[in-house]
Amino acid sequence: MTTSEWPLWEVFVRSRRGLSHTHVGSLHAPDAEMALRNARDLYTRRSEGVSIWVVPSSAVTASSPDEKDPFFEPAADKPYRHPTFYEVPEGVRHL
Amino acid sequence: MSAPRTAVLALGDDALVLSHRLGEWAGNAPVLEEEVALANIALDLLGQARALLTMAGDEDELAYLREERAFTNVQLVEQPNGDFAHTIARQLYFSAYQELLYERLADGGTDDAELAALAAKAVKEVAYHRDHAEHWTLRLGDGTETSRKRMKDALEGLWRHTGELFRPVEGLDVDWAGLDEQWARRITGVLERAALTVPEGPRSSPWAAGAGRQGVHTEPFGRMLAEMQHLHRSHPGASW
Numbered sequence: 001m002t003t004s005e006w007p008l009w010e011v012f013v014r015s016r017r018g019l020s021h022t023h024v025g026s027l028h029a030p031d032a033e034m035a036l037r038n039a040r041d042l043y044t045r046r047s048e049g050v051s052i053w054v055v056p057s058s059a060v061t062a063s064s065p066d067e068k069d070p071f072f073e074p075a076a077d078k079p080y081r082h083p084t085f086y087e088v089p090e091g092v093r094h095l
Numbered sequence: 096m097s098a099p100r101t102a103v104l105a106l107g108d109d110a111l112v113l114s115h116r117l118g119e120w121a122g123n124a125p126v127l128e129e130e131v132a133l134a135n136i137a138l139d140l141l142g143q144a145r146a147l148l149t150m151a152g153d154e155d156e157l158a159y160l161r162e163e164r165a166f167t168n169v170q171l172v173e174q175p176n177g178d179f180a181h182t183i184a185r186q187l188y189f190s191a192y193q194e195l196l197y198e199r200l201a202d203g204g205t206d207d208a209e210l211a212a213l214a215a216k217a218v219k220e221v222a223y224h225r226d227h228a229e230h231w232t233l234r235l236g237d238g239t240e241t242s243r244k245r246m247k248d249a250l251e252g253l254w255r256h257t258g259e260l261f262r263p264v265e266g267l268d269v270d271w272a273g274l275d276e277q278w279a280r281r282i283t284g285v286l287e288r289a290a291l292t293v294p295e296g297p298r299s300s301p302w303a304a305g306a307g308r309q310g311v312h313t314e315p316f317g318r319m320l321a322e323m324q325h326l327h328r329s330h331p332g333a334s335w
Contacts, residue, residue, distance in 0.1 A: 006126065027128050028126060028127075028128055029128060030234065031234075033230060034230060034234070037132065037226075037227060037230065038128040038129075038131075038132065041128070041131050041132045041135050042128065042131055045135060
């Protein structure tokens with residue numbers, strides 16, 4: 001059996017409670033259960049995580065590079081969308 | 096009180112030899128993901144072996160300078176990797192045994208506090224090894240016609256090495272017959288779920304006078320030891 005016969009999975013790891021799952025990479029596995037186990041072995045063996053999600057890569061809908069300009073360009077000249085015009089109150093951390 | 100040297104040596108040799116066998120998959124596994132999984136299991140076992148052999152003496156001397164007859168591992172762990180199904184069958188049989196045994200050792204099976212603590216830590220690693228082997232057994236057994244046949248052949252081929260697992264080890268206060276019963280129930284459960292049948296036939300070889308625990312080993316073990324030990328023996332006392 002070669003790798004190419006196994007579907008690809010995207011792996012998300014939550015590094016500790018309170019944080020969200022973050023994409024860490026992808027792997028091949030025959031099914032979801034095995035993908036979870038492979039993810040455990042590949043991405044959390046140095047205690048990087050407390051929770052893992054695996055998602056079939058085929059379930060991800062990605063934006064196309066061809067649409068890059070209509071998608072992202074218009075945001076470039078609208079600085080008023082950034083919260084940079086506010087004073088940060090004293091004592092507020094993690095902003 | 097400390098556990099007798101024979102007991103820690105027996106458990107340490109099991110872990111060391113199986114670790115080396117699994118390590119032989121490095122660079123040869125069917126897929127990269129599985130190679131890492133097997134290497135992880137091998138490293139868990141190597142960690143256990145180091146701790147256990149250190150309790151019995153000098154770990155390097157014990158691992159690299161003993162002759163074949165001085166090793167007291169069960170014959171199951173020295174069996175060659177064979178195909179992937181053989182490796183999985185060997186792991187299923189051994190991990191199920193090791194998990195049950197270490198649960199006992201962590202819970203009164205030994206009056207040696209160090210060994211009990213080691214068993215309590217190792218049992219979590221071993222539970223994962225068993226889970227990994229179970230999942231593969233289910234997939235191979237209930238997979239294609241070829242995978243099913245290979246899994247069946249492997250389970251049957253290694254069956255005659257499973258009786259030895261439950262021969263009493265001197266110095267461990269364990270109900271070996273009860274352990275065997277629990278092991279058989281667990282294996283039966285997995286094989287039923289995998290649409291496989293429990294192998295029939297004897298669970299030990301006909302020359303039952305001696306086995307791995309007495310230093311009697313099968314032919315492939317000598318070759319494995321030669322490979323494992325030759326570097327150390329070629330450069331006595333060398334260090335990085």
